[in-house]
Amino acid sequence: MPDRNALKTYFARMIAGKAGIDDARLIDAFASVERERFVGPGPWKVSCFAGGYVETPSDDLAFLYQDVVVALDPERRINNGEPHLHARCLAALGLRGGETAVHVGCGTGYYTAILAHLVGPAGRVHAYEIEADLARRAQDNLAPLRHVEVVAHSAAEGSLPACDAIYVNAGATRPLDIWLDALREGGRLLFPLTPRTGFGGMLLVTRSAAHSGFAARFVQPAAFIPCEGGRDDTEADALATAFGRGDWREVKSLRRHGAPDASCWFAGQGWWLSRDEPGDVAA
Numbered sequence: 001m002p003d004r005n006a007l008k009t010y011f012a013r014m015i016a017g018k019a020g021i022d023d024a025r026l027i028d029a030f031a032s033v034e035r036e037r038f039v040g041p042g043p044w045k046v047s048c049f050a051g052g053y054v055e056t057p058s059d060d061l062a063f064l065y066q067d068v069v070v071a072l073d074p075e076r077r078i079n080n081g082e083p084h085l086h087a088r089c090l091a092a093l094g095l096r097g098g099e100t101a102v103h104v105g106c107g108t109g110y111y112t113a114i115l116a117h118l119v120g121p122a123g124r125v126h127a128y129e130i131e132a133d134l135a136r137r138a139q140d141n142l143a144p145l146r147h148v149e150v151v152a153h154s155a156a157e158g159s160l161p162a163c164d165a166i167y168v169n170a171g172a173t174r175p176l177d178i179w180l181d182a183l184r185e186g187g188r189l190l191f192p193l194t195p196r197t198g199f200g201g202m203l204l205v206t207r208s209a210a211h212s213g214f215a216a217r218f219v220q221p222a223a224f225i226p227c228e229g230g231r232d233d234t235e236a237d238a239l240a241t242a243f244g245r246g247d248w249r250e251v252k253s254l255r256r257h258g259a260p261d262a263s264c265w266f267a268g269q270g271w272w273l274s275r276d277e278p279g280d281v282a283a
Contacts (some may be wrong), residue, residue: 004061008032011065011083018067020087026091029117030083035064038110038141039080045071047079047095072108080110082171083221090114092204092219093165093190098122100162100180104155104191105169107208109138109229111255112228115167116145123147126163128155128270130228143144155179163187172230173239174268175205175254180214182208192224195240196233198225203273205254214254235268242266253278 012031016022018159023024036042042059047069049189056063070080090111095101095118106112106127125148135152142148159241160166168179171194177216179189186205194200201218208215242248242265253274260267263276 006209007061008067014086015067015087018084019091021087021091023091025118026087026093029114030087032117033079033110033113035070035110036061038108038113038137039064039070039072040108045074047071058261076131078107078131078134080107081224084119085220086111086114089167089190089202089219090118092202093167095119095123095165095189099164100124101126102155102160102163102166103127103169104166104179105224106138107134107169109141109150110171111167112138112142112148112150113145116148119147119149125149126151126161127152130154154229156227166190168192168227169276170225170227170230171200172227173232173235174230174271175203175244176230180205180207182254184208190219191227192222193218193239194224194226194236195243196236198240200239200243205252208278214256215278216251216254216273218248218251232269238268239266250275252276 012027016027043056045053045055048054051073053071067084069082072078072080091137097120098117101115101119101142103112103115106129112127127150129138132152135190139150142150156176160178162184163182164184164187166179166189168191171192189205192200193203199221202220202222206215251273255272255274260272263274265273265275
C-alpha cells in the first residue's frame with residue numbers, strides 16, 4: 001500500500017491530467033493539502049451517477065484521493081466538489097503569490113486551503129460560508145493558516161474587501177454587483193452562472209484597465225447548489241433557454257451599462273453578456 005505522500009502526489013497528477021492542465025504550482029497545492037482533514041473521518045459517502053451517494057468500503061485514503069465528489073452533508077446535498085473541475089477552474093483563475101482572494105461558499109475549507117497555498121503567506125484569503133456549522137468547521141480546519149480569514153456570513157450582500165480574485169462555489173443567476181465592485185484592475189471573478197436545474201457554466205469575468213469594461217468567457221459547464229441571495233427566477237428560466245442553444249462559447253464580454261445590442265448572448269436585469277470584445281465601455 002502506498003504511503004500518504006505517494007498517494008497525494010498520484011492524486012494531484014491524476015486530476016491535473018484529467019483537467020488538461022500542466023501547472024506545477026497547482027499540482028503542488030493539491031499534493032500538499034490533506035483532503036481528509038476537511039471532509040472528516042471515513043468511511044465517506046461519495047456521489048454516484050444515479051444521483052445519490054455510495055459509501056466507501058472503509059476509511060482507506062485510497063478511496064478519498066480520487067476524482068470523486070464527497071458528501072459533507074448528504075441530507076442538504078452539500079459536497080466537497082469534484083477535484084478535476086476545481087483544478088481546471090483554479091488554473092483559469094490564475095492566482096499568483098501575494099494576491100488577495102475571496103472564496104464564496106467555502107464549505108469546510110478544502111478548496112480555501114488550495115487557494116491559500118496558491119497565494120502563499122504573502123497573500124490573503126477571505127472565505128465566506130453562510131451555513132454556520134460548516135463555517136465553524138472551516139474556521140477550525142484553516143486555523144493554522146494565518147493568512148486566511150473565515151467569515152460566517154453571506155457574500156451576496158453588503159460589501160467585500162478589495163481583491164484580485166473571487167472564486168464562487170454556489171450557483172448564481174447573475175454576477176452580483178458587490179463581487180464586480182470588489183475587483184481591482186486586472187481582477188478575476190469566476191462563478192457558476194446556472195439555470196434553475198441542469199447545467200450552466202463557470203463564467204470567468206476579468207476587470208480590464210480602468211473604464212474599459214469586463215472580458216468574459218465560459219471555462220466549462222457546471223452545476224452547483226444555489227447561491228442564497230444570488231438568484232432570480234426569471235433570469236434562471238431565461239438562462240435555461242440560453243444554455244440550451246449550445247453557443248455559450250461565443251461569450252466574450254460582460255456589460256453593466258446600456259441597452260443590449262445585436263451582440264447580446266444573454267440579458268439579465270441591468271447586465272448582459274456580449275459576443276463582442278469588451279471595447280471601451282464603462283465598468
